[in-house]
Every structure is written in structure tokens, then in C-alpha cells.
Amino acid sequence: MRPLSRNLAGSFTWYPVYLREMLLFKRKLLKVGYVFSAMVTPIIYLLVFGYGLGRSVRMSGTDYLSFLIPGLVAMSSMNNSYSWVASALNLNRIYFKTFQVLVQAPIPPSSIMLGEVLAGMTKGLFASSLIILVGLVSPAHFHISPFFATALLLNCFMFASLGVITGMLAKSHEDTSTYNNFIIMPMSFFSGTFFPVDTMPAPLRAIINIMPLTHTNILIRAQGFDGRTILALAVMAAYGLIFFAIGSRLIRGYSE
Amino acid sequence: MVAVNEISKCYGTLVAVDRVSFVLGRGEVFGLLGPNGAGKSTIIRMMTTLTAPDAGTCSINGLDVIREASRVKEIIGVVPQENNLDRELSARENLDIYARLHQVGDRETAVARALAEVDLSHRADDLARRFSGGMKRRLLIARALLASPEVIFLDEPSIGLDPQIRRQLWEIIRRARIDGKTVLLTTHYIEEAEALCDRVGILAKGRLIAVGSVDELKHTVGDYVTEYIGPDGRLVQHTVHSREEAHALAQTVDNGEVTVRRSNLEDVFIKLTGERIE
16 A cells, blocks of 8 residues: 555646746746747737737727737737647657656656646746736736636646647657647637637638637637627637547557 | 566567567566667567557566556666756756656655765756766666666666776666666677676567577577688688587688687677677
């Protein structure tokens, strides 16, 4: 029989996986380039679309900057949660072989998944917090509502889990860019980050409504509970759980 | 006890491992000797839960590697051929994460002891990427030993190391054996197999073609070798079973210098496979 201390430790078997990622993340944060690279794209969008184009545009009954900032937070959290997990996991699996240390440890595959996803969420939240700070000091009508916080957390969970799937499936590091170009890039532009989805033609709207980020953008801008909000919440939760289950299964079935 | 029974692995049309079977006793150091591409690393990956065999079974201390993988992982330590340390973490952090993953009690003491065992205490807080090849190897071994595994797997532990560092590694492996660990190592260095292993398995093209102690294997093919340069300028070797036989054979060579010496594992390998180990 295992001693009590080991059984208790067994409940947190995801923690070493998370801690490892955080130690590596801390090292990255000490490099100025990382913080800059995490911020540069959304800040450029903010300046170009928000302060440039946005001065003469109103969107969904509000000024464009107030419409844009939540969308940029959603996009930034998606990009960072997804990309860091997909890229790091793929490199660790194929090139550095450090993933093998996790697979050969006596912890369940779901713990590896949870540790990686929580680490991806942390990175996504860190990157989006920088945009949130910009939003809070900008003249936009921007505040953090419970819908905003829920959408942000679920978005990070959903895309970090998707990042694990990509990291496990991509056969090379170049392959992760292909996944990025086909999945993440279209979502960034079509899912309601820069303009309301309602303005798109009906056939395209049907495709857009399947995209997970579309539902993040609905929830993150929600002002109260209604049918759309509940649907967005349900869709995001479903996507998150499905991606998490697939990622866990891929880790469980890992074989070289 | 470690038991491998008829395991096979194919990658497409390539048969990497072909129905390999062997048994290791507790506290034994067993070496898999073979050239690059013989299937050594694939066997280790299958035995350490990283690669699923296409056929056959493998058990470690009675635990099936596939069905009881989680429990197997609790009792094995692995030194892979590639350096898979986290380069951006310090030596101490690398070991601390591993200790947490393997739920080692009193981590701080265990990590400090592991670093001391491989003479890396003074570099504990340096990033692994700043280590030399020999230091990285020693840290990999310290990591594999950290959770006090019952069975240790070392895949080409001294590849690319200079002779002095190689001998330091051998000492660590010998100490592990004295501590009662069962050790399986792969190597293509003849002298490493001769220096460390109680028994050796010779692998060629995915097949295990001979198993035994170094002396047994030498005796099988012949304890003595007569060698000389043939008329075509190529080295000619004959393995025979006695010194007298070897000298008698030497007498029959008409011209040139003839050497009579005791056989070694390389001679065994050449005799059994028709190839020289590279």
C-alpha cells in the first residue's frame, strides 16, 4: 500500500508538468523579446484599427475601440494559449525529446494533459493581461465583467487543449505552422474580432458560427444572460471538453 | 527479473526488431551489443513503455510493460541515447521536476545526493545547456537513479565521450550494480561490454543471434585467433579453440607476420555476423 503522503501527492500529478512549463516560461519572460513578441501583433491591430480606422467607425452601437478591445483580448489569448502549447509540445516531442520524460513518469496521461493545458492557459492569460491593461488606460468603454472573465478562461482552456492536439499530431515543427495557417489565422479575422459576424453573407456565417473563437467573441462582449450568451457558453465548454479528451487520448496512445 | 519474450517491431517494411527474447536476473548487468541500426534502441524503447511492440511481451519484475505501464514506470530509470534534459533549466531544477514526477520523498535531500553521486554539486544551479557532453551524461544518469529504480536502462551511455569520462560513467554503473540494481545497457563499444556486462546479447539486423557471458561467447566461437595479412593484402582471421591449434595454424602460413592472440567480443561479433562492428 502506498503511504498517505504519496497518495496525496498523486492527486496533484499534473503539478510537476505545470511547474516545469512555468520555470521555462519564467526564463523566457526575462528576455525582453518575449514580452514584446506577445504584445506586438495585438498592439499593432489596436493602433491601426482602433485609433486609425476606428475614429471614424461605429460598430454594434458603440465606438470601434470599445468593440475592438475585447476582440483583441480573445484573439491574443487564443494565439498565445494555442501557439505556445502546440509549438513547445511539438519541439519537446520531436526535437528535444523532453516529452518522453513526462510519458515515462508514473503519472496518468490526463495529468500530463492538464499540466500542459494549465501552462498554456497561464501564458494566454499573461499575454491577454497586457492587452487588458492597454484597454483599461485607453479612452474605450472597457470593463471586466463576469462574462468577460469566463470567456477569457474558457477561451484559454479551449485553445491550449487544441494546442496539445496539434503538438501531438504535427509531424514536424513546420507542420505546426500549417495548422496555424489553416485553423488559427482564419479564425482571427472571421470570428468577430474586428467586425460583427452578422454583416457576413449567410453561407459564410454558417461556417463562422462553427468556429470556437466566434463564441468567445459573443461571450466576451455579452452584457447579460440571453439565448446567444448561453449558447456561446455551452459551445465553448463543449469544444474545451472535446479538445481536452482528444488531447488526453493522444497522449495515452503515444508510441514512437 | 526482466523477461523479454518474442518482441518484434516493424516500421513500414523495415523490421527493426525481429522476435527477440532474453531474460535478466536481479542485479545483473546485461549488454545489448550491435552496430547502429541493429535494433538496440528500439528494444529499450519497447521495454521502457515508449514504443508499443507489434508482437511479443515484456515484463519487469512480474509487471507487464503494456498492461501495467504505470507501475512499470515506478520501478525503472532510463538514460536515453539523446540528451533530453531541459536545457533552459538548471541541473537542480531538472532533477527536482523529475523527483516530483516520480513522487520522490524528501526531494531536496534526494536531489542533493544524486548531484553529489555524479560529482555535479558545484554546478547544481547552472543551466543544463552550459554543461559539457560528459556533464550532461552524468546528469542524465543522476536523474535516472534519482527515484531509486530497481531496473536501469542505459541506451549507448558513453557515446561520444572521451575515455576518461567514459570510465567515470562505468564506475557509476558498477556502483549501481553493487547497490543491487538490474542494468540493461546498449552499446557498440566492445570494451564497454567486456568491462561492464555479466552477459551480452549480440544483435544484428534486429535479431538476437547469441547470448552469454563474454567468456561463454568467446568460447563458442573459439578462444584464440590466428591472424595475418593474406596475399590480396586483406586481414585474414581464424578463430580456434586452443592455443596449440592456433600455433599449428600459424605454422601453415607461408609468408608474412602471423599473430596469435586471445579472442575478444569483436572476434565473436565478426564470426557470428560476418560484419565488423562500427
